[in-house]
Amino acid sequence: MTEITSSSAxxxxxxxxxxxxxxxxxxxxxxxxxxxxxxxxxxxxxxxxENSLAQAKKxxxxxxxxxxxxxxxxxxxxxxxxxxxxxxxxxxxxxxxxGWVPQYxxxxxxxxxxxxxxxxGKTNLDEFAMGSSTEFSAYGPSKNPWDLTRIPGGSGxxxxxxxxxxxxxxxxxxxxxxxxxxxxxxTGSVGAKPTYGAVSRYGLIALASSLDQxxxxxxxxxxxxxxxxxxxxxxxxxxxxxxDSLGSMVQSVKEADVKGLRVGVIRQxxxxxxxxxxxxxxxxxxxxxxxAGAEIIEVDCPSFEYAVAAYYLILPAEASSNLAKFDSVxxxxxxTPEGNPTIEDVMAATREQGFGPEVxxxxxxGTYALSSGYYDAYYGSAQKxxxxxxxxxxxxxxxxxxxxxxTAPTTAFKIGEKVDxxxxxxxxxxxxxxxxxxxxxxxxxPNGLASEDGLPSGVQILAPAMQDGQMYRVASIVEKLYxxxxxxxxxxxxxxxxxx
Amino acid sequence: MAKEQLMSYEDAIERFEVVxxxxxxxxLNTVSKMFCGCANNFGSEPNTNxxxxxxxxxxxxxxxxxxxxxxxxxxxxxxxCQIASNGRFARKNYFYPDLAKNFQTSQFDEPIAFEGEISIxxxxxxxxxxxxxxxxxxxxxxxxxxxxxATGRIQGAEYSLVDYNRAGVPLVEIVTKPIxxxxxxxxxxxxxxxxxxxxxxxxxxxSDAKMExxxxxxxxxxxxxxxxxxxxxxxxxxxxxxxxxxIENTVRYEIRRQAFILASGGKIIxxxxxxxxxxxxxxxxxxxxDADDYRYFPEPDLVPxxxxxxxxxxxxxxxxxxxxxxxxxxxxxxxxxxxxxxxVLNSDLLDEIEATVSAGASPQSARKWWTxxxxxxxxxxxVAVQDLPITPEQVAxxxxxxxxxxxxxxxxxxxxxxxxxxxxxPAEVIESRGLKIVTDEGALIAAIDKALASQPDxxxxxxxxxxxxxxxxxxxxxxxxxxxxxxARVRELILERAK
Numbered sequence: 001m002t003e004i005t006s007s008s009a010x011x012x013x014x015x016x017x018x019x020x021x022x023x024x025x026x027x028x029x030x031x032x033x034x035x036x037x038x039x040x041x042x043x044x045x046x047x048x049x050e051n052s053l054a055q056a057k058k059x060x061x062x063x064x065x066x067x068x069x070x071x072x073x074x075x076x077x078x079x080x081x082x083x084x085x086x087x088x089x090x091x092x093x094x095x096x097x098x099g100w101v102p103q104y105x106x107x108x109x110x111x112x113x114x115x116x117x118x119x120x121g122k123t124n125l126d127e128f129a130m131g132s133s134t135e136f137s138a139y140g141p142s143k144n145p146w147d148l149t150r151i152p153g154g155s156g157x158x159x160x161x162x163x164x165x166x167x168x169x170x171x172x173x174x175x176x177x178x179x180x181x182x183x184x185x186x187t188g189s190v191g192a193k194p195t196y197g198a199v200s201r202y203g204l205i206a207l208a209s210s211l212d213q214x215x216x217x218x219x220x221x222x223x224x225x226x227x228x229x230x231x232x233x234x235x236x237x238x239x240x241x242x243x244d245s246l247g248s249m250v251q252s253v254k255e256a257d258v259k260g261l262r263v264g265v266i267r268q269x270x271x272x273x274x275x276x277x278x279x280x281x282x283x284x285x286x287x288x289x290x291x292a293g294a295e296i297i298e299v300d301c302p303s304f305e306y307a308v309a310a311y312y313l314i315l316p317a318e319a320s321s322n323l324a325k326f327d328s329v330x331x332x333x334x335x336t337p338e339g340n341p342t343i344e345d346v347m348a349a350t351r352e353q354g355f356g357p358e359v360x361x362x363x364x365x366g367t368y369a370l371s372s373g374y375y376d377a378y379y380g381s382a383q384k385x386x387x388x389x390x391x392x393x394x395x396x397x398x399x400x401x402x403x404x405x406x407t408a409p410t411t412a413f414k415i416g417e418k419v420d421x422x423x424x425x426x427x428x429x430x431x432x433x434x435x436x437x438x439x440x441x442x443x444x445x446p447n448g449l450a451s452e453d454g455l456p457s458g459v460q461i462l463a464p465a466m467q468d469g470q471m472y473r474v475a476s477i478v479e480k481l482y483x484x485x486x487x488x489x490x491x492x493x494x495x496x497x498x499x500x
Numbered sequence: 501m502a503k504e505q506l507m508s509y510e511d512a513i514e515r516f517e518v519v520x521x522x523x524x525x526x527x528l529n530t531v532s533k534m535f536c537g538c539a540n541n542f543g544s545e546p547n548t549n550x551x552x553x554x555x556x557x558x559x560x561x562x563x564x565x566x567x568x569x570x571x572x573x574x575x576x577x578x579x580x581c582q583i584a585s586n587g588r589f590a591r592k593n594y595f596y597p598d599l600a601k602n603f604q605t606s607q608f609d610e611p612i613a614f615e616g617e618i619s620i621x622x623x624x625x626x627x628x629x630x631x632x633x634x635x636x637x638x639x640x641x642x643x644x645x646x647x648x649x650a651t652g653r654i655q656g657a658e659y660s661l662v663d664y665n666r667a668g669v670p671l672v673e674i675v676t677k678p679i680x681x682x683x684x685x686x687x688x689x690x691x692x693x694x695x696x697x698x699x700x701x702x703x704x705x706x707s708d709a710k711m712e713x714x715x716x717x718x719x720x721x722x723x724x725x726x727x728x729x730x731x732x733x734x735x736x737x738x739x740x741x742x743x744x745x746x747i748e749n750t751v752r753y754e755i756r757r758q759a760f761i762l763a764s765g766g767k768i769i770x771x772x773x774x775x776x777x778x779x780x781x782x783x784x785x786x787x788x789x790d791a792d793d794y795r796y797f798p799e800p801d802l803v804p805x806x807x808x809x810x811x812x813x814x815x816x817x818x819x820x821x822x823x824x825x826x827x828x829x830x831x832x833x834x835x836x837x838x839x840x841x842x843x844v845l846n847s848d849l850l851d852e853i854e855a856t857v858s859a860g861a862s863p864q865s866a867r868k869w870w871t872x873x874x875x876x877x878x879x880x881x882x883v884a885v886q887d888l889p890i891t892p893e894q895v896a897x898x899x900x901x902x903x904x905x906x907x908x909x910x911x912x913x914x915x916x917x918x919x920x921x922x923x924x925x926p927a928e929v930i931e932s933r934g935l936k937i938v939t940d941e942g943a944l945i946a947a948i949d950k951a952l953a954s955q956p957d958x959x960x961x962x963x964x965x966x967x968x969x970x971x972x973x974x975x976x977x978x979x980x981x982x983x984x985x986x987x988a989r990v991r992e993l994i995l996e997r998a999k
Binding site: 082083084090092097100102103104106201202203204205206208209210236237238239240317318320321324325326327329330331343344347367370371372375379 | 595
């Protein structure tokens with residue numbers, strides 16, 4: 001591993017802006033590594049050396065002509081393959097979009113280009129981001145760099161394995177119920193889901209519109225803060241994007257101070273159902289914070305009991321409608337049955353062949369939940385639960401500044417272990433789902449290795465809506481408590497991929 | 501398809517009570533589409549006014565057109581509706597190739613405007629209050645062209661083309677509550693109501709309101725019930741009826757068709773139907789049962805439209821006068837008899853006559869020009885009278901020359917012909933065609949004397965009281981003056997000579 005590929009984005013940005021190392025050199029280092037190691041991790045579905053280097057060259061030229069256009073100028077980045085890019089195919093992990101090259105860039109992609117950040121490639125995901133292991137990708141699962149027989153989390157396992165495997169210094173993820181935070185916890189990386197609306201969703205292939213949010217996957221809290229500052233902001237193309245800026249996350253990280261901090265521990269997410277080693281890591285985090293001077297408060301969120309159930313009604317309902325456009329008429333796969341097929345026959349055959357099992361399962365669930373006669377009992381009730389969860393959180397945030405939970409109930413499980421058990425798979429997101437239902441920000445920060453399997457564990461920090469700065473501030477405090485103890489980030493301890 | 505059996509209209513009305521309900525789709529004339537920045541433009545090359553959003557490409561999102569909301573609120577206010585403080589969009593889910601996203605972004609249980617009414621005056625002067633249930637915003641679908649096959653319908657077509665230029669064009673759908681008690685007037689009421697809606701949206705300039713282009717389209721719901729029955733009968737919905745005459749015919753036909761079925765013990769099938777103007781009947785489309793499930797749910801990609809009270813009031817201030825009120829005001833101001841005024845309305849000439857009167861002509865003369873000579877010329881040329889290349893100002897200036905005695909009615913018609921032929925303003929036509937009438941009485945008297953000399957017995961007859969004998973002399977004088985004399989003045993001069 002070269003020094004470049006193991007450096008944080010913040011360090012790389014400094015090297016570039018001070019002209020010690022060029023963007024081309026850095027981008028080349030990552031391309032060399034990913035071309036060699038991607039066959040092991042299956043992190044990327046697409047990369048194109050020439051295209052990435054052309055962008056890096058342009059970034060270097062800009063710098064030679066003047067100054068950096070952004071704090072991450074020239075730092076390369078991996079983008080989850082459910083964001084549209086005009087210069088790379090976009091599949092959303094599905095056969096139904098195989099070969100489709102979008103006619104427009106997602107707003108986030110446009111912002112990365114405007115920030116002169118070369119795009120390394122498009123990362124793997126569960127089909128349409130439905131899953132928590134990448135096993136539902138139509139292009140095969142990604143592997144966890146800590147143990148290649150294990151899942152890297154999902155849906156954004158391509159991005160998390162790219163970060164943990166040092167195949168990218170930065171990555172973009174999307175989080176509908178935990179697809180950024182869960183993979184971060186599985187791989188010892190940092191993953192943040194901003195407040196709903198903080199980052200434009202324009203160009204993100206929708207899973208569930210009211211839950212989806214784009215965010216950073218990185219090596220460190222500072223890197224995540226820097227990336228959020230680049231991609232956040234109002235977008236007239238996205239009516240649900242927040243009108244006003246949430247301020248500088250980097251500034252918040254710099255202001256990190258534990259004095260007077262009230263940390264809430266959610267009773268419903270701190271005892272049952274967690275792997276002992278994960279629970280031990282979480283307890284350790286709380287102890288460290290208390291020792292550093294934070295006040296620890298137990299809070300009650302009784303409605304969380306229904307969060308997973310409500311989520312698996314709202315998400316499929318919205319997804320069933322969002323995925324209706326994949327009909328073979330205007331783009332993507334077209335399957336034409338024998339004989340004289342009607343347009344309905346063609347649509348049905350295309351969807352039958354183009355969608356995988358988890359996508360079909362959720363389309364059927366969602367179609368059912370929205371059907372007349374069932375709407376009130378299912379979708380309607382789920383929306384009420386959503387309101388109750390928001391109320392629980394609002395109350396909890398009067399008692400505490402931030403809430404902490406383990407990010408995931410377990411460490412990374414084996415590939416194939418849960419793929420035939422949807423309910424077990426759905427429970428992976430038990431701690432991350434409430435943030436999506438409430439629209440609040442959440443971040444996963446590594447907090448050690450579980451004693452029983454030596455695999456990474458993550459702690460989730462939740463803050464009130466639009467207080468992303470608060471979330472980053474506390475994440476930075478937690479991160480520092482550990483790096484002070486370890487002398488380095490957890491990710492520095494990831495096994496050498498080349499040797500695996 | 502076998503022609504369906506019908507009951508006579510009179511018998512049907514005698515036996516059943518008619519209940520109608522009307523859904524009118526108004527295409528707004530905003531510059532851009534409902535949810536994206538593409539041009540809302542009729543007649544462009546197919547698929548040129550498109551973008552990721554109206555093509556429903558993966559990842560695209562809608563953003564509401566503020567002007568379309570403003571127009572929708574204006575329509576709601578014109579129909580005396582309440583305006584929602586929280587108007588939410590909803591998705592109506594169904595698969596069809598002209599629907600890019602396979603759901604239509606519409607409004608469901610929270611329309612922008614609701615609970616209104618409009619008074620409709622029939623030709624007899626009878627006035628109906630039509631209750632409005634709601635007016636909601638939605639987007640139009642693309643346009644399908646089925647190629648191959650005889651009917652132009654999807655059945656039997658070899659392939660179909662889709663033009664998404666129309667996809668996302670803003671629509672306002674105005675839905676009435678069930679309309680009871682129109683009795684035999686139901687067909688006329690339906691057509692008059694749609695005309696009223698058309699006139700309103702046209703006068704507010706929120707729609708081009710051209711029915712032949714589909715800017716205003718009507719779905720007509722008709723059901724019958726035995727007189728005195730409480731329960732509503734099963735209804736049919738005839739879709740996309742695109743002219744006022746067709747609306748009247750559709751409702752009349754459905755009344756007769758349903759009456760025959762019910763009277764012979766049959767059941768009405770709840771279905772959508774299509775009107776065939778050429779063949780004068782409706783035909784069954786797809787069955788529309790309550791099993792039709794659009795799986796409506798709130799559109800999660802859009803925040804609710806929350807018009808402020810100030811904005812609503814601002815829009816209210818800009819509302820133009822309601823057409824019905826305007827008609828009443830103008831008829832009173834002009835002093836037209838009912839029949840004269842109806843003539844004006846039926847030929848859709850209110851705007852032209854009003855402009856002509858504003859330019860100085862008397863209402864009666866303005867009316868006579870437009871419904872008389874100009875209508876006749878337009879008819880002869882097979883164009884709409886409104887499309888003749890003559891302005892109300894030009895008509896008024898010609899009339900003022902008649903009023904001052906500088907033109908006779910007959911010469912004025914020549915001037916009009918010259919204007920229509922593109923020879924310029926009335927004054928230029930008069931000049932170039934030499935149409936100024938002779939007002940020099942010396943010349944007239946000379947011509948009269950000449951004529952009298954060749955018809956010596958005329959003076960005798962006039963003195964004997966046979967005044968009509970003057971006619972022959974007038975004719976000769978007019979011929980001598982090549983028509984450019986005032987015949988009435990010539991007559992006066994002849995009578996003076998005879999004294």
